[in-house]
Amino acid sequence: MKVALIGNMNNNFYSFFRYFKDLKIDVELLIFKNEPKIFNIKNDEPDKISKIKIKKLSWGDRFDLIKIPKIKIYNDLKKYDVLIGCGLSPAFCYKAGLHLDIFVPYGSDIYYFTKFNLTYPKNLLSLFYTSYYQKKGLKQCKIWHMPLTNHLYEDVFSRYRGKAKRWIDGIPYVYHKAYKKKIIKKTTKTILKKFLNIRKKNKIVLFSPSRLVWGRNKNDPNDKGTDVLLKGIKIFKEKNLSTPISLILMNYGTDLIKTKALIEKLDLKKEVILLKRQPRINILYMMKQSDIICSQFKHSWLSYGVVFEALAMSKIVMTYRNDNLYKKKYKTLYPIININGPQKINQCLSKYIKNKKKYVEMGKEGEKWYMKYCVKQTLKKYISYFNDIKKNK
16 A cells, blocks of 8 residues: 655655654655745755655646646556645645545645635636635545644634544654754754854743744734734843843744844844744754743644644743633643733743743653654554555555
8 A cells, every 4th residue: 555645844744754654654755846945854854865765746836736737647646545635735636636535734725725815917817726626625635634723724624624534633743753862963063053152141042933923913824923922021031130031033934024123122132033044953953952942922723833843852832822722622732831921921931940840841741742642643543544445445
């Protein structure tokens, strides 16, 4: 039995690929032609790149839904017994007369690719075909592997789920074996000197690898609430002048300029450091060396890259989560520092100073949660599905 993983946004399916390979599953990773370079698989395990077999597709962006013949898509996918996809894979499968077995959405593939809005004339046709094929393809997926979210994505799921089953199990975003200490240390001397200097000079190091997006309308799922985080750091700084603290942000996002202006307005130029966007191998190293990983402070999310990367690295996460949305469906939730505003950030950082050991232990519990509910439990479910396919062949 042969399995295809279609797409690799955020390096998510590379992680699936490695776990499947460990289980001796015959799997191939199919990369869309337009995958962002930052998500190249060499950014996970550069020393393994020559040994990993992947296939680069000649299609993948929305314009290809118009110009690529359906027979081309069909021929590229016909040899696989199981199709697992993200992004526009439902749309391409539908055009080729196929359907996904399992769809693992990452966000914009269900929220934006299903919409058709008026735009520049040269883009109208591609957007029409994108939304048309994506909505059709989503309704034909057998399974959506999509942990519980919030109303922004739950509404979309209800609209386009068709007759699909839903798996709400955690997603193994990170292949944890790739980030053992001996592997991570290879990058420290050349790329991360600036980060290490920051670590040495500060009692508390907070790290947020999320995009700088904030101040959007209430229904924009991309809003990370970066302003909430900065205002919280400002309050803490004023109340704890003798405690050296740094917040490290990645230098990218649609609100980068606005973020720099807010940093200056809040007089945080000394405390907030903007680093060039880094590949995942460096991000996870920085997570390992940080005290607290900061995530999102606008909308409540349970499953997303930053939080699961932090859990895999045994680090405590500071974020906003409305547990009432999830606790009825999950036996247990991973531990976090739950934040609902700038004042709460100050309070929690003050508690952290007094009892750092408590939060270190919370990070360790988070890693155990990730391994149990995102790796072991989830892989067991996939294996069961594959075995059912074998029986019915």
